[in-house]
Amino acid sequence: MSAWLPGAPCSPRSCVDATASAAAVPRALLRLAAVLALVVFAIVFSPVVARVSVARRDRITRRWCRTVVRAAGVRVRITGAARPYGGLLMVANHISWLDIPLLAAVRPGRMLAKIEVRQWPVAGALTARSGALFIERDRLRALPDTVARIADGLRAGSAVVVFPEGSTWCGRAQGRFRRAVFQAALDAGVPVQPVRLHYRLDGGRASTAPAFVGDDSLLASLWRVVSARGLVAEVRVIPALAPGTETDRRGLALSAQRAMGLPDGAHGDVPTPV
Secondary structure, three states: OOOOOOOOOOOHHHHOOOOOOHHHHHHHHHHHHHHHHHHHHHHHHHHHHOOOOHHHHHHHHHHHHHHHHHHOOEEEEEEOOOOOOOOEEEEEOOOOOOHHHHHHHHOOOEEEEEHHHHHOOOHHHHHHHOOOEEEOOOOHHHHHHHHHHHHHHHHOOOEEEEOOOOOOOOOOOOOOOOOHHHHHHHHHOOOEEEEEEEEEEOOOOEOOOOOOOOOOOHHHHHHHHHOOOOEEEEEEEOOOEOOOOOOOHHHHHHHHHHHOOOOOOOOOOOOOOO
């Protein structure tokens, strides 16, 4: 991996709450089967859904995403609402693969994803069909083209979903926002929609069980989620930053970060994939 790529110090061993227990296995297997069935269903019927109107397709996508998260045993609480139409750069802190369906439940959009996601079993095919913008993170020279493609999508009226920390964090710690993708919002003249994601247990205590960090495998993370008890995903949609709020990408990135209550810090110029 290139030295310039952003990363987090979080790891499954040091940061992630364990959830597995013998009593949880039957329930976890049922949840896992339900999630996989919903993903396969989406892949099979995605060509049909692609033919319906945009408004209806968005409603179907939001409902399907909520259903997937609930099938995994996670309750969803969304506060606030995103702009329902027009170009929008949606930025969020990044903790888990669960972040992706949760953000699509707020407003379906095109995800900026690392090229490796294409190789994920089942989920890779679904991501590709969703219109994701893939990026090769090891190619710094691809950065200007990536920003241009994001701006084109925004001008076309799409929501583009980005994780500006550039890597997943456990949720107890957060990364600083990289500023490159904010240039696309400036170039396209569209709002920036900050969204804060948080995972906790029924009792209110924060949980890192959903975190997908370090050398964790997707299957291990998925199993940890479906075997957990009482997980709640809280999605706080923060008022959008209107075009003209900031005149440069550094200021725009910092404004979005502060709006979400994340720590200030230096920003890099790295693209920010899933």
